[in-house]
Amino acid sequence: AGQLAESGGGSVEAGGSLALSCAASGNFYMMGWFRQAPGKEREGVAVIYTGLGTRYYSESVKGRFTISRDTPKDTIHLQMNSLKPEDSAMYYCAASINGGAWPPVDLSDYDYWGQGIQVTVSS
Numbered sequence: 227a228g229q230l231a232e233s234g235g236g237s238v239e240a241g242g243s244l245a246l247s248c249a250a251s252g253n254f255y256m257m258g259w260f261r262q263a264p265g266k267e268r269e270g271v272a273v274i275y276t277g278l279g280t281r282y283y284s285e286s287v288k289g290r291f292t293i294s295r296d297t298p299k300d301t302i303h304l305q306m307n308s309l310k311p312e313d314s315a316m317y318y319c320a321a322s323i324n325g326g327a328w329p330p331v332d333l334s335d336y337d338y339w340g341q342g343i344q345v346t347v348s349s
């Protein structure tokens with residue numbers, strides 16, 4: 227339990243689209259995507275509460291990214307549209323057993339992390 231398998235990502239020109247998927251072994255209260263660019267802190271991008279379906283988006287991606295889940299609730303997807311060069315980063319899937327405070331971007335609330343997948347957007 228607790229393994230996260232990420233897929234997708236890659237390289238695209240600005241304005242293009244990419245998708246990420248994360249398959250989890252086990253059931254989690256919430257799952258989401260974080261990203262980390264070189265020299266920057268890891269930041270929460272999008273999170274979904276697997277039971278209620280409540281979603282969180284950072285201001286920088288709101289309206290462009292969509293997080294969704296498959297039922298059974300063990301796979302999440304991140305559809306990224308209208309990509310910008312500043313979206314370039316290593317993206318990490320994360321899963322939380324018990325959740326935490328809102329907004330759900332506190333790294334310490336997440337129990338499992340994927341290995342990371344690169345997203346590169348060229349201008």
